[in-house]
Amino acid sequence: MAPVAPALLKFADRGAQRLRLGEQPLEADEQVAAAERRAGRRFRNLDFEPGLRMLIESCEQEAELSIFGRVSLRWDIQRLLGNALRLERAEEEDPAIVRKPVDAPIFITGLPRSGTTFLHTLLSQDPGNLTPLSWQTMQPYPDRRDRARDQRVVRAERELRAFRHISPDVEGLHPLAATTPQECTEITAHVFQSLRFDTTYWSPSYLDWLEERGHEAAFQFHKRFLQHLQAQVPETGGARRWVLKCPDHVFTLDAILESYPDARFVFVHRHPAAVLASVAKLTYALRAPFTRKLDKAAIGAQVSQRWLEGAEAILAAAADLPGSRVLHLNHREVTTEPMAALDKLYRYFDLPFEPQARARVADFVARRPRGGYEVNRYDPAEFGLDLPQLSERFERYIRAFVDPAPQTVPA
Numbered sequence: 001m002a003p004v005a006p007a008l009l010k011f012a013d014r015g016a017q018r019l020r021l022g023e024q025p026l027e028a029d030e031q032v033a034a035a036e037r038r039a040g041r042r043f044r045n046l047d048f049e050p051g052l053r054m055l056i057e058s059c060e061q062e063a064e065l066s067i068f069g070r071v072s073l074r075w076d077i078q079r080l081l082g083n084a085l086r087l088e089r090a091e092e093e094d095p096a097i098v099r100k101p102v103d104a105p106i107f108i109t110g111l112p113r114s115g116t117t118f119l120h121t122l123l124s125q126d127p128g129n130l131t132p133l134s135w136q137t138m139q140p141y142p143d144r145r146d147r148a149r150d151q152r153v154v155r156a157e158r159e160l161r162a163f164r165h166i167s168p169d170v171e172g173l174h175p176l177a178a179t180t181p182q183e184c185t186e187i188t189a190h191v192f193q194s195l196r197f198d199t200t201y202w203s204p205s206y207l208d209w210l211e212e213r214g215h216e217a218a219f220q221f222h223k224r225f226l227q228h229l230q231a232q233v234p235e236t237g238g239a240r241r242w243v244l245k246c247p248d249h250v251f252t253l254d255a256i257l258e259s260y261p262d263a264r265f266v267f268v269h270r271h272p273a274a275v276l277a278s279v280a281k282l283t284y285a286l287r288a289p290f291t292r293k294l295d296k297a298a299i300g301a302q303v304s305q306r307w308l309e310g311a312e313a314i315l316a317a318a319a320d321l322p323g324s325r326v327l328h329l330n331h332r333e334v335t336t337e338p339m340a341a342l343d344k345l346y347r348y349f350d351l352p353f354e355p356q357a358r359a360r361v362a363d364f365v366a367r368r369p370r371g372g373y374e375v376n377r378y379d380p381a382e383f384g385l386d387l388p389q390l391s392e393r394f395e396r397y398i399r400a401f402v403d404p405a406p407q408t409v410p411a
Contacts, residue, residue, distance in 0.1 A: 035081035051192030069290030300383030
């Protein structure tokens with residue numbers, strides 16, 4: 001796809017800068033008041049406000065927002081606040097929603113770009129599993145426009161299609177669709193305690209604040225959000241289990257266990273040399289529409305340091321979590337022998353892998369090998385990354401979990 005939309009965004013932003021348009025800083029109080037006016041109701045509590053204030057402050061001071069970035073941040077905040085207000089209204093109408101258990105969910109995590117999304121998508125083919133889909137996380141309940149017909153999937157696909165136009169490089173790196181499973185950071189974003197903001201915006205002070213505050217409140221909301229989604233699932237009499245996914249879960253394991261004491265975990269492993277250039281390129285592509293400044297070397301340094309911390313967290317989890325609750329897979333077995341990898345997962349957690357589910361997974365793999373990802377090659381030096389140095393820095397993780405260093409850097 002020709003980069004027409006990105007070029008137009010840059011042209012518009014230069015014009016806005018010259019005319020000093022759209023420079024009015026965002027204010028947390030104004031955002032909350034606007035969401036309440038639109039919903040026609042007040043928030044029961046404002047526990048999310050510190051996160052909202054910190055996000056806005058960090059983006060205003062550090063992210064160098066473009067005019068489109070500022071408009072998009074405002075739109076995102078309004079959508080998240082509106083969803084949170086809608087949950088409150090649903091709970092008033094049916095308080096039993098938040099009394100239903102979320103039993104023994106499975107969390108998929110590991111280094112990013114290691115096959116976690118592919119595995120999550122395969123597991124979503126099993127009717128016995130529940131996965132939060134993109135359209136559900138974007139709008140968990142229909143609104144007034146949907147009285148005659150639920151248009152949430154259509155609207156979500158339209159919004160994702162628009163994003164693919166303004167950031168065309170993302171599609172080959174991380175396919176987006178309304179009906180595919182979504183990461184949990186989209187859920188925790190509703191209380192403005194989400195690591196997804198740090199991916200979209202250069203916001204180091206927000207990340208520091210979040211790490212100091214912890215993620216407990218975020219996963220209390222996460223469980224509440226799942227309760228709302230499962231309340232909308234027709235009762236079929238069959239067992240339903242949540243399967244959830246996000247690489248960032250390696251930083252939030254304690255908070256997950258506080259909200260889900262019976263949680264189970266799948267760690268997917270891959271050599272960092274095959275991961276970090278891809279992570280850096282995806283981060284660059286995700287941030288590009290929203291900022292006036294992109295520094296590839298800074299992004300490379302940020303992602304390599306962050307995921308060195310992530311690798312250490314995985315090592316600690318492997319030592320501390322009960323072995324019966326943790327399964328380790330590697331990228332190669334997930335992507336080259338997906339049916340065998342799923343057999344291993346279902347056996348490990350003593351779950352039935354029913355013939356219907358098996359057939360649906362096999363059909364998906366036949367139709368979309370690699371889960372729809374393009375074959376990409378990366379130049380680590382583009383982001384200031386040195387493969388031998390990475391292998392040295394990640395030596396403990398590599399020795400514990402992964403194969404020898406790759407000679408090239410694939411997707």
